[in-house]
Each structure stands twice: as structure tokens, then as C-alpha cells.
Amino acid sequence: MVAKLMAGGNVFLTKENPNIHEVVAGFGWNIRGGSGPVTEVVPSAILCDASGKAIAPDSLIFFNQIQSDDGSVNYVSNGDKEQIEVALSEVPESVAKIVFVVYIDPDVRKPGNFSSVREAYIRIADTAGTELTRFEVPNDSNVEITAMVFGELYRHSGGWKFRAVGQGYSTGLSGVAKDFGVLI
């Protein structure tokens, strides 16, 4: 049974699936647009410590940096629009949560915003492809939103939970980077 989450909802992944050691965060979306520049949607992951800050200024995993320094988080593209794989059992203890941020690429040529992004989602699946939980981002106007935290994996009672977030940023990736202490 797939747990569909609302923003703020969470699910105890490792309690309900005690044998799970790796999960895949799958991202999907559709772009509404005309003949002009297309909004480029970029999923990413930030490895954070217990204070909620990035464990290092460069701990941003995205298409141009596809593996975390410790190797536990990998950017893969074998399904959905994009995927980020997390080897839960290999995540260093210093990492308290992994935040999944989707941003609009800030190209200076009409970068766009989330108003043209529709049917966006993040889903968590096991390595066999079985979907464990899903958060479908509401199709709000989101005209001013240029980055959004879709969800986060976080440690809880010796296991891992996933929380749907849906927090938008009008300041784009730079705002996210400032909040989490990532250097961009």
C-alpha cells in the first residue's frame, strides 16, 4: 500500500520495511509552456547534519555532481524524470537528514518558475522499484517560486523516515543555498 502524503506528512520507511537498506527518490513533473524558453527543472539533494545545515559547503548532489563524497547518495537517471539513490545503511552518522530540493535552473534567459511546472511529485521506492510513499506537489500558481523542498529523509529511532515538505523559495537556488549553508 503506497502511502500518499500531504505536505508535512511522514512515513517511517524502515519500520514498515525493516529489510530495506537502499531507497530511490524519484522525481517527475510536466512543463506547461509555449514556444519560448522552457523551464528547466533540476532535482538535487543536500546532505545535512543534526542542525539542519549542509555537512559541507559542497554537499550538493545534482546532475553535475552525481555522487556524495562518501558515496552513499547517487544521482541516477533510470526512471521517472530523474532519480537520486540513497544507500541508507551507508549514510555517515554525521548526516541526520537528506533534503531533496528541486530548483529552476537560473539561466539568465527567461528561467521561469514553478507556475509552469505541473504534476510534480517525489516518490520513494525500494531498489526493486516498489513504491513506498509519494508526495504530489499541489498545482498552485507558484508564480514566485523558483525552488522548492519536495521532501526529506531523516533519521528517527535508529531508522529512516521520509517527510513531504513542499516548501517553496522565491529566492531560488541561492536562497536554498543560503539556508542550508551550501556554497554555490
Next chain:
Amino acid sequence: MAIDRNTPRTDIAFLRRRPHRPESVSKASESSQPATGGLSLTRPSGGSTAPTGGLSLGSAPSTPVPAAKLSFDRPDRKPATGSMPVSQAATGGLSLSRPAESSPSTGGLSLGPATGSTPAIPAAGRVSARSSLSLRPKMDAELPKHSVPYFHDNTELSLDSPVVRLDFRQSGIGSLVIYGAQAFAWETKDMQGGLQVSLSENSSDIDPPTFGNRKLAEFVGDEVVVGLRHAHKLRRLVLASQVSDLKLTMYDGSQIYMPSDGGNNVMLISRIGHELEVRMEKIDSLELWEVFSIKLSHVALTRS
């Protein structure tokens, strides 16, 4: 959906590498060493066999010339077969001549196909992400060493410090905006190439490929914009100007400045793995596209 763990990831080695940014720019003796796939700009001996017809920004005097002196000659529609005229070859400086359609790059400089930007990773390093994860190889020992300093603050390129490398974030987020360029030659990883000139209105320039309805690189007003979301398709970009120095601005607003010396210096942006390298190259009386052995994909020679 199941994950394909058997697909080889040849880029893991570069992406695992986390070089520490140097506190200061390396000295010239280090910086001047070409990086992987670097270029040699030795002037070919004797006359070039390059085609001579085409767009010309004229010869470069020792001091910058006003824009009004730029010439945009109508190119010869016939493929050129002779050598570069003495008057052109001897003038020195930058020439952005458009080659004839059927003419290959025949200058003395031959860099061959695009293999230089691929890191020399031993076969053992070409394993899947997961297997490399479990094996945890000492990738540092297998990677080619380079002494190119990483960009960390506003920088001016010079003969003493001609090159700087952008990290994976600077190379992948947003756009690069280069102010001052009059023309640029581009080349993609699949060896397509072309030339763009800023003053072209009825343009017959060869457009770079488009992604998401944005050109990989293009003139936007007086600036050249390079989109980084798909910059992995880019192999090289050469920007030039006879009248202005070049200023490259990154997503965070930091800048790289480069004196053009009246067109004798050009800015070469090369993709090295998942990073971009910005290099000042001194050229000498060779056609821009030919200096860097960029083969033009096709040439539409009509120009009004």
C-alpha cells in the same frame, strides 16, 4: 522502477574527486601547463592552406581599433583552394574568417578528434557507481594530476596566470555571461562546430544546438550567454574581441577578466570532465576557427 546497476558510469572518477581550492593562484610555471586535452598554439610553419573567403574582422593592430574599422567582407561562395594571402597572413592578430563550405581545416595545427576532454581513467576505474562505491578505490591515485588553480574570487587572467578552473557548481548552475566578445567559435562533444559574430543581423552564422529552446551559447545583446544546464554537450568555446577586453560573469556574480590585447588574446572555455576551464590564449595571425581546429559543421555563405 527497477534500477539498472549494470550501466557503466564513466564519469564517477571525476565526480568523486573533491579537490581543495588553492588559497592563491598558482605561479605561471604551473598554470601555463596545458590541462587534459589542452591546446598548443604553435604557429604552423609556412603559409596556411586555410580557405580565405569569408567573414573577416580585419587584422589586429598592436592597439585596439575602433569598431568602425571592422570589416565584414562577403565571403567567396567558392571553396577556397589557395593559401592565405600574404597580406592577411602577415598582418598578425585576430581573423574570424569564415571558411568555405567544403574546405576542411587544413592549417598546420592539428588537434584531431575530441578525445582530449575525456579523463584518462584506467579501465579499472570505469565501473558502475555502485560497484565503485563498494570497492572504494583510491581514485586520487588514478586521476590525472593538474595544476590549474580553481576559481575562488574575482580573477584577472594574464600571461602569468592564464587559466582558471570552475568547480562543478560554477560549471553547472545557471549561465555564464561574457561581456565584450565580438565573435565566438563553438564546438560540441559530437564535433559539431560553428562561428557566431555579434554584428550579424541577417545572420548566416552557424547556430549552436538548442536545448529547452535556448541555444547552448548565443549573443544576447552585447553579451554572450552560455547555458550551463546542458553545457555537458559543449567541448570548447573560443571568444574574441579586437575592441574590448572580455569579462566573464558567473551565477554568483563573481567575474573573470581578460585583456584582449586588440584581439591577440582570446578566451578559451573548455570542458574538462564535469568542470569548465577558462584560459587566455594568445593567437597569432591565424583564423580563429582554425587556430583551435574547430571544424565548422556547415556554412551558409550568404550574407547581405
